[in-house]
Amino acid sequence: MSSDPKPSDLVQGTLHMLVLKTLALEPMHGYGIGLRLEQISRGVFRVNAGSLFPALRRLERDGLIKGEWQMTENNRRGRYYSLTPQGRTRLKRETREWEAQAEAIARILRASPGEG
């Protein structure tokens, strides 16, 4: 139960954050989330169903997102996920942490021999 099904091309653990971010923009169904991620990342991240759905299930269990059945634009019944207030808080926190870490990593990678 603990190990995330790892997206081969995603930094471990970031999938949850990216899903939350995607849903912060607008409620969306499963396929839409994957598509949106791919589009925004300009094709860098491709998420398949085997990674996406377990992630959605976990987020839903943790009360960060909730799903509702609606009709999609293609006239299918689809399960639309939206962010809960907890999910919003979690996204803010994770974004902050991520930015701090990314900046730190970038600083380290930029370091030249003379520094420090």
Add this chain to the structure above:
Amino acid sequence: MPFFDRFAGGLRALLFRRRAERELDEELRAYLDEAVDREVSVGRSPADARRRVRLEHGPVDAIKDGIRDAGWESFALSMAQDVRYAVRTLVRTPMFTAAALLTLALGIGATTAIYSVVQALLLRSLPYAQPERIVRISEEASSPEAQDPVVRPVGLSKQEMEALRTSSWTLSHVGSYLPASVTMSGSEGAVRMEGMQLSPAVMAMLGVPPLLGRVFEPREENPLDTVIVLSFGTWQRRFGGDPGLVGSTIAINGQSYEVIGVMPQGFYFPTRDAEFWIPLAFPRGARLVITARVRNGVPLEAAREELSALLGRIRTTSRYPAPPPPPPPPGRRLTPEEVMALPPAHIAGRAEDVRITVPAEPPRVRLVPLHDHIIGSTRTALLILMGAGVCVLFIACANVSTLLLARGSTRRREIATRLALGAGRGRIVRQLVTEGLVLAFAGGGAGIALALGGVRLLQYMGAALPPQGFGPSLGLPRVDEIGVDAGVLVFAAGMTCAAGLAAALWPAAQQTRRADGDPLREGSGTTSASPLQLRGRRTGGVLVMLQMCLATVLLVSGALLARGFVSVTSVSPGYDVENVLAFQVILPAGANAGMIRDELLERLSALPGVQAATFTDRLPMSTGGSVVHLRTSPAPVAGPPPPPPPGASMRPEFPTLRTVGPGYLDVLGIAVREGRGFSKEAWQGAPREALISRSLAESGYLGARPVGTLVYLNAPAPLEVVGVIDDLRLFGLDQAPGPQLFVRAGEGLPPAGAGAPPLGTRPGATLPAYMVRFDGDPQRVADGVRGAVRAVHPGATVDRVATLAEIVSNTLVRPRLYTALLAVFAGLAALLAIVGVYGLVAYSVRGRIREIGVRMTFGATPRDIGRLVVGQGMLLACLGIVAGLAGAAAASRYLAAMLYGISPLDAATYGGVAATFALVAFAACWLPASAAARVDPAKTLRGE
């Protein structure tokens, strides 16, 4: 609460499984359809699009598995599957299942039953505020170099108690308590009630508020304060729970006592038998064990040091009466006239203040937490029994392990097939362990049922006769608190889980080892050289050795205890316990106890079948009793007590006092060694007659020829030593007798040493007990006794009738219980270990049937084969037994305190146990070996 959400989500998915599956299907289908639509929209053919989507996302079922695994419910589902499968498998092999269940049930049942006692006695604290800070304070009476560990504490005097109260900074409450047997006269005649007289400080230190009314005020430390607090049970039982009872008066020993309070339900002090509490009458000159509360944060050792120092200071600086003129030289008998002519200083020392400073030996204070005092020696015994129970459980687990492994060999092909088809090793181990747990839980359920019965049996065996007079019961302390409650069930469940895991993990690991050959490639599974079997056997051998080792430890311990018990029961107490009937008499208020006693003795002696009758303040084997300060001069002498004689366990100046009737020696059949017994005629004038025990006579404290000397207790009047009798075991067959003093009660006169009204009238004085020596049927004599008592006083009733033999046997309740339990555990352990040996040898014979066939083909005789098989089994068994002997020798240290008359390293016991056990193990090996020897080589080889 993410945890709760997760749990609820999982639960929902489990409860509405079909709907959840449907939704999952629909959502996935929609996803994949969208993906296909997208591929189509960029211009691929629908077939190609579907193919690409499938390639990208993999099989739908794998995705669904991944999603299901995101919650905990899939784990629970597969667990349920495993459990169902395990139950099916177990039901299919009823013999195996029954054997394993029985084994586990015995192990878990035994451990749980003992744990319920441990929990009630050792783990549950007393129902007082911070009970661990309540201590009992006394002084060490045995000499430091005494070998005998008999410790009978000597209390403190009233002045010392008061000094502690005012000067000690480590104690917050200081008081004392004494038992009180009283007669309450009510509408339906006189009834006996057992209670406690105690200092108000004791009630206050317990910190339990009353249910109704109030408890004692600090100033109510005086027997003249006729106030009484009742227990909840007494209030309900005797007064029908009348809420208006507080404030009314009841008649106790003919005096009216005001009921000031009722304690809440569940409160007791110091035992559940106490029905009431009244203010303490500190007997003049007595030394009582003090009960006190140690202030928070003060270590007990610090309190002990402070008290030792404080007591030493009090004694060296206290005011003593002037030392009297020297007493008449010991060794000469005084006539009554001479006694009367003694100077008044002997009769009542003038209270002149003299300050005496003596470099006294600092008093050695004993500080025992109340709980330890109540539990006493049962702690070691219980821990030993608990250890024995765990050993039995371990042996049981090892047996189940071997059984599982033996059975596993028939399932190797199934497991190998599953492994070959890609099942994870962890998954298969989980399934096998689940099987072990299912077994364990079924066994545990049966074990709890056994424990329920076992607890009943323990309570039955641990119960004792009601104490004569008031004192701690000789049975298990707190026996009525023992029961199977939630805590015990949690323990049982824990033990069950541990047992299941312990039994199943190792066989599971063995069976799923991939590296060990390939069972699929083997023929019909009879290959003897399979490394798996070899390794299994080796570990199995270690297990069997351990089993034999533990069983040997238990057998030796049990045998030692049993032999000790036998030697206790054969100890002579110094008196004849047969054909003596003991009882007590409850008199209504206002009856003249002295006159009734004399008349009753006469009538008793005249009963048919009765040879002699007497009475005593305490029966033999009644716990407690007064230790008095015996002096050779009439007034207290200040200064250090004389050093104890070498080897004496008790200081001779603190003998045990018994006040007895003249017929005491006749009834108990006690021989006089020197001097004479009590005179038969009515007592008149001073000095009163006293007998001393041989150890007191031989201590030299009363001179070389003690007969004829005058001795003094608290009363100024002297006692005359008229004779020396054998040492009597008055506290227990296993307790070496200390110095003893027997004073003849004067007819209608106060008991010696107390300076108080006649026996049985003052609250707190124990009721006298009567004893008659009889012939024939005790029941008939008891009826005669009842008639005699009624004839003496119509309102008097007979209570606590028992033969002396029963009373003496009653002292053995605990040793009997411990011995029986350890014997049962040892027997179980031995049985299981032998079954283990048998099982392992039989298993190995089955695994080596081909090898045996080959050996026989090459000329091995059945005898050779038998020797081979027996030899291997016996090697393990003997190694185990030898290790067990060493273990028993190490463990016997803890057993030593429970042994009587036998060395913990008794060679005969060790040797006998080892030889017998080895013999039985040989039989266990021989059975499968003889089967092996009958193997038909042609058949086994053809069977390939």
